[in-house]
Amino acid sequence: MTTEKIALERYKYDVLVIGAGGAGLRAAVEARESGLRVAIICKSLFGKAHTVMAEGGAAASMGNANSNDNWMVHFRDTMRGGKFLNHFRMAELHAKESPDRIWELEMWGALFDRTKEGKISQRNFGGHEYPRLAHVGDRTGLELIRTMQQKIVALQQADKRDHGDYESHIKVFAELTITEILKENGKIAGAYGYWRESGSEVLFEAPAVIIATGGVGKTFKITSNSWEGTGDGHALALKAGANLVDMEFLQFHPTGMVWPPSVRGILVTESVRGEGGILTNNKGERFMFKYIPDVFKDKYADNEVEADRWYVDQDNNRRPPELLPRDEVARAINTEVKAGRGTEHGGVFLDVSKRIPADVIKKRLPSMWHQFYELAGVDITKEAMEVGPTCHYVMGGVEVEPDTAAAVGVPGLFAAGEVAGGMHGSNRLGGNSLSDLLVFGRRAGMGAAAYVKQNSTASVSDATVSAAAARIEAPFARTGGENSYSLHAELQEVTHNLVGIIRTGSELKEAIEKIADIRKRSANVAVSGGRKFNPGFHLAFDLDNMLLVAESTAKSAISREESRGGHTRDDFPGMDSGWRQSNHIASFDGNQVNVRKQALPFMPKELFDLFEVDELKKYMTPEEIAKGGSN
Amino acid sequence: MARKLNLRIWRGDATDGGLKDVQVDVNEGEVVLDVIHRVQATQMGDLAVRWNCKAGKCGSCSMEINGKPRLACMTQVASFEEGETITVTPLRAFPVIKDLVTDVSFNYKKAMEIPAFAPPADLKPGEARMEQVDVERSQEFRKCIECFLCQDVCHVVRDHEENKKSFAGPRFFIRIAELDMHPLDILKNRKRTAQEEHGLGMCNITKCCTEVCPEHIKITDNAIIPMKERVVDIKYDPARMFAGLLKREKRS
Numbered sequence: 054m055t056t057e058k059i060a061l062e063r064y065k066y067d068v069l070v071i072g073a074g075g076a077g078l079r080a081a082v083e084a085r086e087s088g089l090r091v092a093i094i095c096k097s098l099f100g101k102a103h104t105v106m107a108e109g110g111a112a113a114s115m116g117n118a119n120s121n122d123n124w125m126v127h128f129r130d131t132m133r134g135g136k137f138l139n140h141f142r143m144a145e146l147h148a149k150e151s152p153d154r155i156w157e158l159e160m161w162g163a164l165f166d167r168t169k170e171g172k173i174s175q176r177n178f179g180g181h182e183y184p185r186l187a188h189v190g191d192r193t194g195l196e197l198i199r200t201m202q203q204k205i206v207a208l209q210q211a212d213k214r215d216h217g218d219y220e221s222h223i224k225v226f227a228e229l230t231i232t233e234i235l236k237e238n239g240k241i242a243g244a245y246g247y248w249r250e251s252g253s254e255v256l257f258e259a260p261a262v263i264i265a266t267g268g269v270g271k272t273f274k275i276t277s278n279s280w281e282g283t284g285d286g287h288a289l290a291l292k293a294g295a296n297l298v299d300m301e302f303l304q305f306h307p308t309g310m311v312w313p314p315s316v317r318g319i320l321v322t323e324s325v326r327g328e329g330g331i332l333t334n335n336k337g338e339r340f341m342f343k344y345i346p347d348v349f350k351d352k353y354a355d356n357e358v359e360a361d362r363w364y365v366d367q368d369n370n371r372r373p374p375e376l377l378p379r380d381e382v383a384r385a386i387n388t389e390v391k392a393g394r395g396t397e398h399g400g401v402f403l404d405v406s407k408r409i410p411a412d413v414i415k416k417r418l419p420s421m422w423h424q425f426y427e428l429a430g431v432d433i434t435k436e437a438m439e440v441g442p443t444c445h446y447v448m449g450g451v452e453v454e455p456d457t458a459a460a461v462g463v464p465g466l467f468a469a470g471e472v473a474g475g476m477h478g479s480n481r482l483g484g485n486s487l488s489d490l491l492v493f494g495r496r497a498g499m500g501a502a503a504y505v506k507q508n509s510t511a512s513v514s515d516a517t518v519s520a521a522a523a524r525i526e527a528p529f530a531r532t533g534g535e536n537s538y539s540l541h542a543e544l545q546e547v548t549h550n551l552v553g554i555i556r557t558g559s560e561l562k563e564a565i566e567k568i569a570d571i572r573k574r575s576a577n578v579a580v581s582g583g584r585k586f587n588p589g590f591h592l593a594f595d596l597d598n599m600l601l602v603a604e605s606t607a608k609s610a611i612s613r614e615e616s617r618g619g620h621t622r623d624d625f626p627g628m629d630s631g632w633r634q635s636n637h638i639a640s641f642d643g644n645q646v647n648v649r650k651q652a653l654p655f656m657p658k659e660l661f662d663l664f665e666v667d668e669l670k671k672y673m674t675p676e677e678i679a680k681g682g683s684n
Numbered sequence: 685m686a687r688k689l690n691l692r693i694w695r696g697d698a699t700d701g702g703l704k705d706v707q708v709d710v711n712e713g714e715v716v717l718d719v720i721h722r723v724q725a726t727q728m729g730d731l732a733v734r735w736n737c738k739a740g741k742c743g744s745c746s747m748e749i750n751g752k753p754r755l756a757c758m759t760q761v762a763s764f765e766e767g768e769t770i771t772v773t774p775l776r777a778f779p780v781i782k783d784l785v786t787d788v789s790f791n792y793k794k795a796m797e798i799p800a801f802a803p804p805a806d807l808k809p810g811e812a813r814m815e816q817v818d819v820e821r822s823q824e825f826r827k828c829i830e831c832f833l834c835q836d837v838c839h840v841v842r843d844h845e846e847n848k849k850s851f852a853g854p855r856f857f858i859r860i861a862e863l864d865m866h867p868l869d870i871l872k873n874r875k876r877t878a879q880e881e882h883g884l885g886m887c888n889i890t891k892c893c894t895e896v897c898p899e900h901i902k903i904t905d906n907a908i909i910p911m912k913e914r915v916v917d918i919k920y921d922p923a924r925m926f927a928g929l930l931k932r933e934k935r936s
Contacts, residue, residue, distance in 0.1 A: 097734070097736055101737075101742045115810075164823050164866070206800060250787075313711070314713065581729045585732075587729075589729035
């Protein structure tokens, strides 16, 4: 069908930031404060990014709750959490700079909860040795987004005063999708996209592009991510010639809702179990006692009587097994469901109603009670919840230089936040995401500013523009092709069943074939209706991105023959210190994703020496231990 | 189990449009946004609807459901009578773009006009000390998810396009109140500019905004009324009027 195509809009900027979540906004502030002209692209309205969903807090060793805390302790916790697959330099920069990034937000108007002395309050969280998470109740992410959104408005007001125009130096392009990152002569030259509202096309010419597009959750059937988590930045980077590192590592949160459908995937906070919630299967059996790994036997109760005593006497009893680390609980639930002991809707039961009086539930878990009552019509004081693992976060992402956030191999391209890889290794600690996007968002802004000072101009050739335009037009020209909604659903079935929380070589092989088949058919997607705010049209492009992400994940996963953090192989259940020395690098050759091994950079002696050798022995080979650091 | 729901959806754009009837499956526990998504996936591939988090935290899926401004992700189908037709229409106070999507740029323009947070120049990062009880007053307003339902329902602009120029609306009255009560903000006369430049005086406290707020922020009682009272105090305080004669008050 013909479409109502309008003349191409063209803009020139110094820096183009794709993504308006925490990392993108922090990068934009930094680039603008370096004196550059910045465009911010958001796929949805300004201030709606998925960062708003973060509840727990931002990890930073300010030492307000415990003065023993410092960057070295935070660094150690982060490396342990990532099972030592993290890029040491990213973990080091993150641990050192997080406190300054939090204090800076306060100077921009953020209002964190306070300690008795009036400092920023810090809360405990899994994997962090000391209370470390700066927070605002259970809406810390919203506070971060709003603070940076308002900081950008403050900068625009200064520009209005100094230059007569709010948008002279920083402009937000809301509801705009980027379909391609453009290069000329091997360097970044800009990006191409369309307004979601009108469907009309936009060309940005800019020497530096910062990708800050967040995660990939929508590749999976059950996810805590919103519709925006379609791996756009991962795919854009791949197509621009950048690499993705360690895409096999995905964090599945053990307790997402599975029923009713309206809340499928939405998180059920760990606190429900912390307050006494128990997990049971369809036989009424409290199954977690069967899943305590040997290394944790001395810390977790092996019987109900002791587990229940722990809630009143934590010094003399072992913890209930419901409180094992996230990956252990998620695997246990998965096993129960696969064995046919799950609920009707493919989860297990999480119940507080029979254990805690209704008024206590409402007092201690107010937002959970509210969320279920309002969203799902489920009264958790009277009935059990159905829960199952939900795809929550991708540790893998664009391979970057830690100090500048520059994408390896593509001059002018930068990446920060969830879309960047390396920082979290094989598993991210709660609270490290919000501080990650502040630290590396700022560094990406600095990196881009330094680059632009050396490479100030960029222009895009007509041939490049026509090729990008033809790609957007293509799905409208087809008739009777595949429906993007059903192909998306098919992809989600494949990833859920074959590339999910527990993987095997044969299933991954099957997944790779099926993803290739869906990708072939997706080349045939036809779109009904016009260009104006047409979700079917939007999904056609998102789908292409998700397919590349899924292919990268499946191919990295089949290659890594060990289990570590967010990658569990049923056929290779152990952690292998040989594999710890390798990253997976995914690249795109125009037809398919190729995955190769690359040596993981080894930490220098001063960081190596922060650990006890006995601990490092669990992760490293004797040769590495003997070497004692890279310098 | 699945039953059929009669849904009436406004479809069209700025030039033309009308209500379209569809029948769609609905399952137990579903919200209105689920049903709209099913219509999109099975019957109307190009049906425009704005949404994001689907958990009541981002404020994107604002629309009018049976004439009431609501978040579609927080409105359960089961809250309507069985057999009742549910009518979904775009926000009435803003220009329609397509179907259920409206142009809410009015709000982003107003946001730019509210003077930003202004901390003391000599305050260094990490040195701020505030009591929990003092931050809580502003924290209530910072819960705002910018769904703009309060802006949509407010009768000052709902049917009076001409008032939009001089009226910032409830969302931005709580923004001003938040800054005014912020322990670190030193900008003077925020209440006075709320009255004189942002249209606080046009509000006549019908509390419609408070009623539709999905975050249950007490917009009228905790932000608008206290500011109105202070403005009255400032304007009609005889001591101040006398002092004002002696020394012209600094205005921001």
